[in-house]
Amino acid sequence: MKNTLILHINDTSIDEALLSQAADAINQNKTVILPTETVYGLGANALNSEAVEKIFIAKGRPQDNPLIVHVSNMNMLEKCVKSIPEDALSLIHAFWPGPLTLILEKSDLIPHNVSAGLNTVGVRMPDHPIALKLIDLANTPIAAPSANRSGKPSPTTAEHVISDMQGRVDVIIAADHSRIGLESTVLDMTHNPPMILRPGGVTLSQLQMLIPEITIDPQVHHSVDSPRSPGMKYTHYAPQAEMTMVRGDHSKVIKKITHLMDEHKHLNCAIICAEEHIQDYPNQNCLSLGSLSNPAFMASQLFTILRKCDELQLDYVITEAFAEEEMGLALMNRLKKAVGYKILDV
Structure with missing residues (x-):
C-alpha cells in the first residue's frame, strides 16, 4: 500500500507550490489523481510506458483499453500525433479546452500501452485550471482515465477518489466537484466521416454545426468486445446492486x-x-x-x-x-x- 500524499488545492486560487509537488511526482513517473471538468482522472506521464503501467495497476484495469492523453497547449499536442487535419483544428478552436477527445493517428512518442496497441491516440485539453496548470508545470502530456477502481462509478468529488484510491496512488489532488460529471465526448477523426465513439459533454448537434456529416458509432448503444475508444469495452459505472x-x-x-x-x-x-x-x-x-x-x-x-x-x-x-x-x-x-x-x- 502506498503512502498517498493528499493535496487540497482551491480551483480559483491555485497554490503553485503545492501543485508543483504533484508535477514533480508526474516527472518521477508516479501516479497523480487530478480534477478535471468531466470527472477526476488518474494521471501519469503519457510518454513513459512504465509510468502508464502504474495506472493500470492502480485501477485494476486490463491493458486492452486505451487511455486519453491530456495536453495543455498545441505544441504538446503536436508531439503526441502525426498530423492534425483541418477538421480537427476547427473543432479544437471551437471546443478546446473542453470535454472533447479527438482520436488521431499517434506519434511514435506515445507508448503502446497508452493506445492499447492501436495506431491512434485520444487527446484532449481539459477545461480545468488545476489540470491545465499541472500539465504545464510537469511540461509533459498526462495519460489519465477516470480515477476509480475499474468497474466502479467514475469519481466526481475528492471524497470519491480518496475513498477509492487512497493507498493505491502516489498523489491525490483534492479540489471541487467536477462541473460536467460525465467523461468527455470521444470523436474519431481517423474515420470518414468523423464518428462519435463515446457521447459526452460536447453533443452531436454542437459538433454537427461545424462538421454536419459527423455520425454516431452504432456501438454506442451496445456492449462491445473490441474498443476503439476509452471506456467502451467493459461494464462500467456499476454499483454493487x-x-x-x-x-x-x-x-x-x-x-x-x-x-x-x-x-x-x-x-x-x-x-x-x-x-x-x-x-x-x-x-x-x-x-x-x-x-x-x-x-x-x-x-x-x-x-x-x-x-x-x-x-x-x-x-x-x-x-x-x-x-x-x-x-x-x-x-x-x-x-x-x-x-x-x-x-x-x-
Whole structure:
C-alpha cells in the first residue's frame, strides 16, 4: 500500500507550490489523481510506458483499453500525433479546452500501452485550471482515465477518489466537484466521416454545426468486445446492486417498475428516476437525477447517484430510461453500461 500524499488545492486560487509537488511526482513517473471538468482522472506521464503501467495497476484495469492523453497547449499536442487535419483544428478552436477527445493517428512518442496497441491516440485539453496548470508545470502530456477502481462509478468529488484510491496512488489532488460529471465526448477523426465513439459533454448537434456529416458509432448503444475508444469495452459505472432498466411508454414503465419493486420487496431496493416522476412511485425509495427540463444536470448527477446506491447498501436498483438526445445520449450510454445492458422494453 502506498503512502498517498493528499493535496487540497482551491480551483480559483491555485497554490503553485503545492501543485508543483504533484508535477514533480508526474516527472518521477508516479501516479497523480487530478480534477478535471468531466470527472477526476488518474494521471501519469503519457510518454513513459512504465509510468502508464502504474495506472493500470492502480485501477485494476486490463491493458486492452486505451487511455486519453491530456495536453495543455498545441505544441504538446503536436508531439503526441502525426498530423492534425483541418477538421480537427476547427473543432479544437471551437471546443478546446473542453470535454472533447479527438482520436488521431499517434506519434511514435506515445507508448503502446497508452493506445492499447492501436495506431491512434485520444487527446484532449481539459477545461480545468488545476489540470491545465499541472500539465504545464510537469511540461509533459498526462495519460489519465477516470480515477476509480475499474468497474466502479467514475469519481466526481475528492471524497470519491480518496475513498477509492487512497493507498493505491502516489498523489491525490483534492479540489471541487467536477462541473460536467460525465467523461468527455470521444470523436474519431481517423474515420470518414468523423464518428462519435463515446457521447459526452460536447453533443452531436454542437459538433454537427461545424462538421454536419459527423455520425454516431452504432456501438454506442451496445456492449462491445473490441474498443476503439476509452471506456467502451467493459461494464462500467456499476454499483454493487443488481440493476435493471425499464424503457417504454411512461404509464407502462410505472406499472412495470411498481411490479418489480413488489417482487423484490424482501430486498433493499430503489428507483432511479426523474424528479417529476417521484410522485408516480408512492411509498418507494426514489433517487432523483433531477428535472427532465435539464438533462445536462441529470447527467452531472448520475455518478453521484450510482455511488449513493453503494452507500445505501442497495441490493436491487431499477432505473427509468431517458430521451437519447443532446446530453441525454451520454446519460443513457452510461446508464446502459451500469445496468449491463439489461433493459426491459414495455
